[in-house]
Amino acid sequence: MTMTRLAVVAFLLALAIPGSALAEEAANGHGPAIEAQEWSFAPPFGGYNKGQLQRGYRVYKEVCANCHSMRLLSYRNLAEPSGPHFSPKAVETLAAQAQVTDGPDDKGQMFQRPGRPSDAFRSPFANDQAARAANNGALPPDLSVMAKARPGGPDYIYALLTGYHKAPPGFDLTQGMYYNTAFQGYQTAMPNPLVDGVVPYTDGTKPTVDNYAKDVSAFLMWTAEPKLEERHKIGARVMIFLLVFAVIMYLSKRAVWARLHRRDHTHTA
Amino acid sequence: MAHPSTYQPASGIEKWLDARLPFPRVMHDQFLVFPTPRNLNYWWTFGGILTFMLAVQIATGIVLAMHYVPTAEGAFDSVEKIMRDVNWGWLLRYSHAVGASMFFLAVYIHSFRGLYYGSYKAPREVLWILGVVILLLMIATAFMGYSLVWGQMSFWAVTVITNLFSSLDSLIPGLGTTLVEWIWGGFAVGGPTLNRLYALHYLFPFVIAGVVILHIWALHVPGNNNPTGIDVKTERDVIPFHPYYTIKDGFALVLFLLLFAALLFYAPNLLGHADNYIPANPLQTPPHIVPEWYFLPFYAILRAIPNKLFGVIGLLGSIGILVFIPWLDTSRIRSTSYRPIYKWFFWLFVVTCLALGYLGSQAPDGWYLFFGRVFTIYYFAFFLLIMPIVGLIERPKKLPGSITQSVLGPEASRPAGTPAAPSEPVREGVA
Helix, strand or coil, rough: CHHHHHHHHHHHHHHHHHHHHHHHHHHHHCCCCCCCCCCCCCCCCCCCCHHHHHHHHHHHHHHHHCCCCCCCCCCHHHHHCCCCCHHHHHHHHHHHHHHHCCCCCCCCCCEEECCCCEECCCCCCCCCCHHHHHHHCCCCCCCCCCHHCCCCHHHHHHHHCCEEEECCCCCCCCCCCECCCCCCEECCCCCCCCCCCCCCCCCCCCCCCHHHHHHHHHHHHHCCCCCHHHHHHHHHHHHHHHHHHHHHHHHHHHHHHHHHHHHHHHHHH | CCCCCCCCCCCCHHHHCCCCCCCCHHHHHHCCCCCCCCCCCHHHHHHHHHHHHHHCCCCCCCHHHHHCCCCCCCCCHHHHHHHCCCCCCCHHHHHHHHHHHHHHHHHHHHHHHHHHCCCCCCCHHHHHHHHHHHHHHHHHHHHHHHHHCCEEEHHHHHHHHHHHHHHHHHHCCHHHHHHHHHHHHHCCHHHHHHHHHHHHHHHHHHHHHHHHHHHHHHHHHHCCCCCCCCCCCHHHEECCCCCCCHHHHHHHHHHHHHHHHHHHHHHCCCCCCHHHHHHHCCCCCCCCCCCCCHHHHHHHHHHHHHHHHHHHHHHHHHHHHHHHHHHHHHCCCCCCHHHHHHHHHHHHHHHHHHHHHHCCCCCCCCCCCCCCHHHHHHHHHHHHHHHHHHHHHHHCCCCCCCCCHHHHHHHHHHCCCCCCCHHCCCCCCCC
16 A cells, blocks of 8 residues: 555655646746736626727728628617617717618618717628738738637737737838737737827826727727626526525535434434 | 435425325425435535536526627627627627636536546446536537637637547548548638537537536435545435525535626636637637636646547546546545545546646647656546555545534434433424
8 A cells, every 4th residue: 555655645645746838838838828807897796998999989980890890790789778878869870970781772782971879880891802802811800809819818908908018129020011019920910000199088087008099998898798797787687596596505404414424323322 | 425305395285296106206305305415514515516508508508609709700700699689699798708718717617526536436426427427418509519619729629629530531441531521511610610519519518517416416325425524324414405504505606606797797708719710710810729618627637648539539548538537546445635645646647637728828849848748647647546456455534423423523412312302403493
């Protein structure tokens, strides 16, 4: 028996030594580190900051939407109370700024009309080929669920948008690519989209790249996870219910099993 | 466990039904008063938890199927539509996705419990084998369900796994390719593949439910095993299932639901993969194709073996071998608690499964591949060498005289001839 124990200890030691090598390899092999930010929507109780989502929408619309589609969202979503919570009037105005192709009409012709809240967000390009042709061969991905489609989510988007720097000397930057500390391989086809002051803010928030990046990351988190506030709210109720229920079940279990202990007691006495 | 029926039809309609379809009698004898060993610990509560999880998956799945579009063009967006526009759709879909993980967590604990306490040994071999069949069906169902999201990981997981059959080409040239194209319904993974995976994903849970009924039937013939592994000897060793185990299982279920709810409401995507929120793209392979966490140990075994065909055999064998455990284990006693040598090998096997899980998530090169191979060898050696050999050479610890003695101590054994009047199982809660 001592032999087996010795063998096990020896085996575990044999594991521990290359184990540290494994850990080192894992730390190096997984691309750029993404710094975690503080978000208003962090679990368990967090919700969206409506002002931040409204600002984020402006940044998205003025900057991102020039190249990126967002096909899963409709203008009506912008009025959601657990989202940007724009007023119905404001949503109508925002929707009407887009020209939407509708039809066919009675004569079989397609026609253009101002957007309505029920319309899906207008895509900047008619198809992927048109998008590639306009972007040096690169396809700007749809942003609807982007905050869930990359490890790190909103932290990654923030890191990407603030990660444009001059390439370090000796870095082999491909023609038409831009150096970015957050992107896999450190070069992306997307040029730095944000400059201080490029989008006017009306609520007193400073129009800086850092604020733009933060606000649009939060906005993209909402587009990816529009039911997050509802989820957190119901989650709290469910957890409280289950905790109370667990206590009741535990006490009931003890009460029921006490009968058995009483029986054993009368037996052995 | 075979026991005389104690059902007394009370009303006229109960008597009428009892003579035609004695369903209330079966429920009374097999569920309410079923004699259950009095010493079952909390590891025994996972059977009930699994039954509950199967019901959750079927209930949420049926509603999700009402809104899901099983086409290559519509699948991804229909899932997002469920998340956005269907009432409570986000709750249904996250319950179903997180539920799959919780289902596997419970089934693995349940299986390791059976392995530790020797619940596969005679007379419970059929019960164990039916459990392996359920595990296989669960693996198939979960794999097909994951494909339905039709994200990048879905698509490429289907591509990788269905391509495994092409390894048969090395046996009979053309056989594998023909089989794979037959499975795909075309020359590549596409709409027809998705459609058939959807049809089978809807079918399999009901097959699982059927085998679960057989599993419970096979449990109720010999009755439960217990932590001592010794047989029930007297009526004092057993208690009625209700209320003792309904309340104990119920309490454990609520604790399990706390973990389920914490993941569901606060980290629903924690166990998923970000790449699966990118729509499937046949022209772009993700840098790392990784299955869901519950398949990682098997994936590590597949990749540890250099030859493709033998890799597939290893993958299938790692689950198939479980069928033969009742005959591979040569131990005279059931419970590992009383097996001083085997105990070490058992826990090393648990470590092996966890290590294979970690290695399955990493790229198979360098040290990862080396350790993948070491643990794969141990995985099979545990069943093929350690189980037969240790059972023969080991001298078990002294077993308690009875289940009751294991709970109350040796003084609980009354001298022969003591009146046994109150020794029948307590039934206060049943009346």
